[in-house]
Amino acid sequence: MSNVLLVTAHPGSSSHSVSLGMADKFLETYKTNNPNDTVTTLNLYSEEIPLIDGDVLSAWGKFQAGQADQVTAEEGRKVARLGALSDQFVAADKVIFAAPMWNFGYPPLMKAYMDGAMVVSGKTFKYTDKGPQGLLTNKKAVILEASGSHFTGTPIDAFTHASNHLKGILNFVGIQDVTVVKAEGLAQSPDKRDEIIASANTQAANTAASF
Ligand SMILES: Cc1cc2nc3c(=O)[nH]c(=O)nc-3n(C[C@H](O)[C@H](O)[C@H](O)COP(=O)(O)O)c2cc1C
Numbered sequence: 001m002s003n004v005l006l007v008t009a010h011p012g013s014s015s016h017s018v019s020l021g022m023a024d025k026f027l028e029t030y031k032t033n034n035p036n037d038t039v040t041t042l043n044l045y046s047e048e049i050p051l052i053d054g055d056v057l058s059a060w061g062k063f064q065a066g067q068a069d070q071v072t073a074e075e076g077r078k079v080a081r082l083g084a085l086s087d088q089f090v091a092a093d094k095v096i097f098a099a100p101m102w103n104f105g106y107p108p109l110m111k112a113y114m115d116g117a118m119v120v121s122g123k124t125f126k127y128t129d130k131g132p133q134g135l136l137t138n139k140k141a142v143i144l145e146a147s148g149s150h151f152t153g154t155p156i157d158a159f160t161h162a163s164n165h166l167k168g169i170l171n172f173v174g175i176q177d178v179t180v181v182k183a184e185g186l187a188q189s190p191d192k193r194d195e196i197i198a199s200a201n202t203q204a205a206n207t208a209a210s211f
Contacts, residue, residue: 004030004039005092009099009110011045018146018183018197022204023098026144029208042088044109049085050078051112085117090124094140094211095175101147101162114169124173134174141170142207143180146200148187179207 006023014020031039050056059075062068071079089095099106118124125134143163151160163180170178183200186193 002034002037002093003091004034004037004094004096005088006039006041006096006098007044007110007113008041009044009097009107009113011107017100018186018200019098019100019144021197022144022146022181022183022200023096025201026096026098026142026204026208026211029205030211033209040088040092042085044113045107048081049109049112050081050116052115053078056082056116082116085113086120086123089117090136092139094142095170096142096144096211097166098144099146099162099166101145101160104159104161105165106162110166114166118169118173132172134172136174139175140177140211141175141179142211143167143178144200144204145180146183146186148185150185150188152182152184179211181207 006027008020008023010017010020012020014024027039031037055072055075055078059071059079062071062075063079097110099110105111121127124136125132127133143166145163147160147162149156151157163182167178167180181200181203183196185196189196
């Protein structure tokens with residue numbers, strides 16, 4: 001039995017979002033094939049994802065200086081929330097991400113989640129004399145991404161910071177088994193939109209079948 005976490009970074013719903021629609025198709029197949037697994041959805045747009053702001057930096061500084069008693073209630077609340085989010089990420093055996101491409105990256109709450117919950121020194125990676133080492137081995141991940149342009153195999157492929165960034169972070173924390181499924185060219189090729197969505201949904205379901 002696996003503990004599965006779906007992280008969505010979209011303010012909308014799957015009736016309008018291609019990436020969330022892919023997540024629906026993925027989960028449909030996954031749950032059919034793995035009825036005893038625990039699947040939790042973390043919607044980054046409906047739950048509190050603290051930014052690493054002045055409160056968080058201040059709290060970390062106080063903890064490091066041995067002044068935990070001076071951490072304010074608000075600072076402590078934000079740090080505890082980030083701790084709970086990273087605990088949830090670390091506890092997952094398999095993680096699925098679904099997000100649209102926005103300005104070559106992902107919506108900002110995905111960055112907040114990467115910063116606050118995924119890249120945590122001593123918890124998801126550690127520094128060694130040979131360089132940083134990821135601590136989350138034996139996990140796998142899938143990234144479901146939708147974009148208006150078509151990037152793969154084109155001269156603008158180097159601009160796909162979205163999944164490249166997230167995949168890099170996953171690899172950094174030790175998760176090497178990462179599959180990326182893309183619905184590309186949704187705005188670029190409006191006449192092929194339905195075809196692109198159908199193909200991406202099929203790829204998402206096929207990936208779920210062997211996840
Ligand atoms: C704020 C915003 C920024 C976007 N930036 C990009 C972009 O940089 N590259 C791109 O190919 N598409 C871009 N798009 C188009 C979306 O990636 C595309 O509409 C995709 O279908 C969104 O996924 P969704 O259907 O899950 O919302 C952008 C859309 C929005 C709303």
